[in-house]
Amino acid sequence: MSKEKNQSLLTSAATRTGNRHFRELSVAATLAVLLLVLAFAAPAFFGRQQLLTTLTTAAPVLIAACGMALVIISRQIDISIGSQFALCSVLAGLLAQSGLPMPVVALGAIAGGAVLGAFNGALIAGLGLPSIVVTLATMVTWREALRWWREGEFVKDLPERFQWFGGSQSSGQAAILLGAGLVFGVLAFAMKHLAAGRFVYAVGTDREAARLAGLRPQGVTFGVFVLMGALVGLAALLNAIRFADVDPKTGTGLEMQVIAAVVVGGVAISGGRGNLWGVLVGVLLLACIAPALVFLQLPPQWEKAIQGAVILLAVAADGWRSRIGR
């Protein structure tokens, strides 16, 4: 094979990857530009403590976003995760308050989330109800039930071992990042290389074809919602240990934040397309906007507007590309 041909093969392979991962790469490029600007204009952004704070704030969102990516890839959606998050946070706080050791508290929060997810999953997979309506209903129900139960009261007087798992702040932060990294790594591997991960893509791409191929779409859908709930439980726990008490209003609007990160990361809302690396980049980009505004000394109240503009630009770029492609 001549060298020239080899070269052209190489470049065409590069273009193919470029085309296939256009969204992931363009979002990564946007993130890189933002970080570069920050490196010159506000190097303090990269201070060790600041960076750790930004990342530990983003870690629970990343965990929830991994679950949401699976839900959306399987062609469903879950807008009840903000309420699940609040319930699991309060549950974790109460369990810790009652004197249980931290591993049991962690298991309790995760199991609580899984039960809430199973409730959604049973209605969606079992009865075939549309996921957006079911989770709209459970979102309102759980949130109001929590408000009724706790009357907005914080969970206070938590034992020493709750905040940062009883260690120093930096060891706690390391634990949070490790937890998020582990979840991300396992799921990213499973979605690409394990049969269970491919089932999710199969069901999201074509439910009927998946059924004819011998899969049980209902089982896959149910499993995805249970996993979503369990991940929300874990995210809630890792978020809660950053503070001394548990706020029952925590997680309000989390669903929109997470769905936005997943969509910016290139997961198609029509199901079957997207990967977790894109989700990671999407979460990081959206997580950097708020601190970036502070460090660039821009008015922070524009954060939401900028986030909205980023979401619209990301999807519009995709739409524009496919239009030209046609």
Added chain:
Amino acid sequence: MNTNGHESRWKTLLRFETLLLLVLAIECLIFTRTGTNFATQGNALEILKFSVEIGLLALVMTPVILTGGIDLSVGSLLGLCAVCFGKFWRDAGMAWPLAAVLTLGIGALAGGVNALLITRLRLPPLIVTLGSFSLFRGLAEGITHGVDNFTGFPADFLAFGQGYYGGIIPAQVPVFAVVAVAVWLLVHRTTFGRSFRAIGFAPEGARYAGLPVERRIALAYVLSGAVAALAAMIYVARVGQAKADAGTGYELLAITAVVLGGTSIFGGIGTVHGTLLGVATLAVLKNGLQLSDQPSELAGILTGALLLTVLAGEAAAKKFSARRARLAALNRS
């Protein structure tokens, strides 16, 4: 013949609206017993007064969902329009009618942005309006720096939200009635309504049938934006102030009312009177619980439970009737 007549009668009886009317009647019966002053003319009008904003949003959400779309941005747009109206009136020194007209324009424009992205770039409405949900609320927060609050509106403007015609009918009710009738006529008595359903049922089919699919979808979203602006001004007139957080969560209430009213979230099926019944069911529930001295959270819990029960009931009924149809076909052959 005979069985056919029997079956169709059953079908009318089991229609969604009838079911919902029954729920509403049960609600009223219970609250008449438990609530103080529930079954009075004054309270009925009060319920109506407080459901106008959600009602307006739900009315125009109906055509949007009929086309198979969804508009998550209406609550945020209500906030943005409220803030813009305040800005025009206080900081730009405009007379309020002029500010109102401009605000309506902004609402329609914002709906147009949604429509443009959805029809021109063929993006899913859920994602587009999720983006504009953040964008519109963010703009409202940015314009007010997150804290600014517009108050002290002129009395003749506030009359639209706080006044009563003849001392009885809340001033916003006639506006609501006009919009309700207009949307009902649009959806049920014009070819526009037909095309909304056709698009929701099968977008490609509608295109091949020669319908201007893009323009019809755009109409639904622009209408949604413009009416959100109208709802914003009624809201401002009722509460007497305009802040960036106006209308938070209203989009979900509006969608709940529409879905509860029997409109399929996948599009193609649904009625405007069903939506009105859905709005009424939610409003009566909230008001009745309040008058029965029940905590306000119970209204939210029951709303979610009601939505799930009604949907699950419908799904079970559908399964049941499908099985019966299969059995009947087997018996015939």
